[in-house]
Amino acid sequence: FGEASKCGVAYPNELNAKKGGRPNRLRTAHFTPLTWLPKSLYGQFRRIANVYFLFISIIVFNEWSPKSWPAKVLSFMFVLLWTALKDLYEDVRRRRDDDLENNQRCLRLKRGSSNDQDDGFEEITWAQVLVGDVLYIPQDAAFPADMLLLHPAGEEEAYISTVMLDGETSLKNRLAPGLCQAVSKKCAVDSPDEWRDCQAMEPVNGEPFPMKKLKQQLLHFVQGLRRPGIEVKICPPTPVLSDVRGFLQIQGNTEDSMVSPYSDENFLPRGCVLRSTTWILGCVVYTGGDTKTRLNASISHMKFSNMQVNLNYCVWGLLAALSAVCVYAVIMVLSGAAGDQAGTNDHNAFVRFLQFCILFYHVVPM
Numbered sequence: 001f002g003e004a005s006k007c008g009v010a011y012p013n014e015l016n017a018k019k020g021g022r023p024n025r026l027r028t029a030h031f032t033p034l035t036w037l038p039k040s041l042y043g044q045f046r047r048i049a050n051v052y053f054l055f056i057s058i059i060v061f062n063e064w065s066p067k068s069w070p071a072k073v074l075s076f077m078f079v080l081l082w083t084a085l086k087d088l089y090e091d092v093r094r095r096r097d098d099d100l101e102n103n104q105r106c107l108r109l110k111r112g113s114s115n116d117q118d119d120g121f122e123e124i125t126w127a128q129v130l131v132g133d134v135l136y137i138p139q140d141a142a143f144p145a146d147m148l149l150l151h152p153a154g155e156e157e158a159y160i161s162t163v164m165l166d167g168e169t170s171l172k173n174r175l176a177p178g179l180c181q182a183v184s185k186k187c188a189v190d191s192p193d194e195w196r197d198c199q200a201m202e203p204v205n206g207e208p209f210p211m212k213k214l215k216q217q218l219l220h221f222v223q224g225l226r227r228p229g230i231e232v233k234i235c236p237p238t239p240v241l242s243d244v245r246g247f248l249q250i251q252g253n254t255e256d257s258m259v260s261p262y263s264d265e266n267f268l269p270r271g272c273v274l275r276s277t278t279w280i281l282g283c284v285v286y287t288g289g290d291t292k293t294r295l296n297a298s299i300s301h302m303k304f305s306n307m308q309v310n311l312n313y314c315v316w317g318l319l320a321a322l323s324a325v326c327v328y329a330v331i332m333v334l335s336g337a338a339g340d341q342a343g344t345n346d347h348n349a350f351v352r353f354l355q356f357c358i359l360f361y362h363v364v365p366m
Helices: 034-045 047-058 069-102 180-189 192-198 214-226 292-296 306-334 349-359
Strands: 103-110 121-125 136-137 146-152 158-161 172-173 230-234 244-250 259-264 273-275 279-286
Touching: 034 069, 047 069, 047 103, 047 349, 069 172, 103 214, 136 146, 146 180, 146 214, 180 192, 180 214, 180 244, 180 259, 192 214, 214 279, 306 349
Parallel strands: none
Antiparallel strands: 103 121, 103 136, 136 279, 146 279, 158 172, 158 273, 230 244, 244 259
8 A cells, every 4th residue: 555556556466467357256157158068078078988879879870780870879969968958057057156246246445545525435346356455344244355454343353254164153353463553543543533433333224335424534544554655465375274474564664663464363264254343444465266265165177976986987897898798799600609690791800899889788878
């Protein structure tokens, strides 16, 4: 934060250039209109049974095939298409859930805001949140990104619910770093009555922005951070919830007294909910895939369960047994033990083997 920039600036700038300038946009959907069918078919052909039926569907077109192709090919195509449509339906639901989360609203301090009447907070979607933004979060609202607590209402501590992150139902307390607490005390000295009153203020229901007096005091607090120019430095993102290391430092000053370290006690993870605290101000430090929530989430791949892995092993066993039966049948035919029931004698052993594969293909369930 600094007077020169009039806003929070993220370094490197690539942090805010991700995903077309929306690094906090969530996407768990697997497909686009162009990749739906190829990706769905790729996922389906990870099943050994489908590879086998594709092989049967190809060789059944030969003139020496003992059975006609429509019964084999059309049924197989129907199964592939039905599964692809099911994958598309599930992906549409994932996309709808993504939109619900990305379009949630929050209040951001306008970049360049001061105490002018026209400046203040703007309502944005979660997808528009950037690293370095200062956000106003009211009670019972979720945090749209990983944030550093700058100031809680009441000047003491904030309480958050982390049940969606770690399953614990007890509330966790969070404190503002020492440097931010010093700015809060200065605001209390500058305008004690107004500052004390705004600690318990809540926005009127239905109004998207904080009330005027509250907004003025919040802007006054942020100006207190900007005036000396404060740098927020933090370690690279890790999935460990308690691994939050960094410090606040007045720009250009290397004295230890001007450095304020912070840890997980000052950290507000994405998706957690503010409880028992009227409001807080926070600075966004991690967005999108860098947040603790996303780093701890399992990577969203196309479904291939352990049951499918075990089923593949079973299919391999069936194919081995089927191959043995077909080889035995070929030997019997060529040796004359099977008579002329299996076909004429002018076919070689390999063609005979393929013919028996077509005849016995239903041994592997579709």
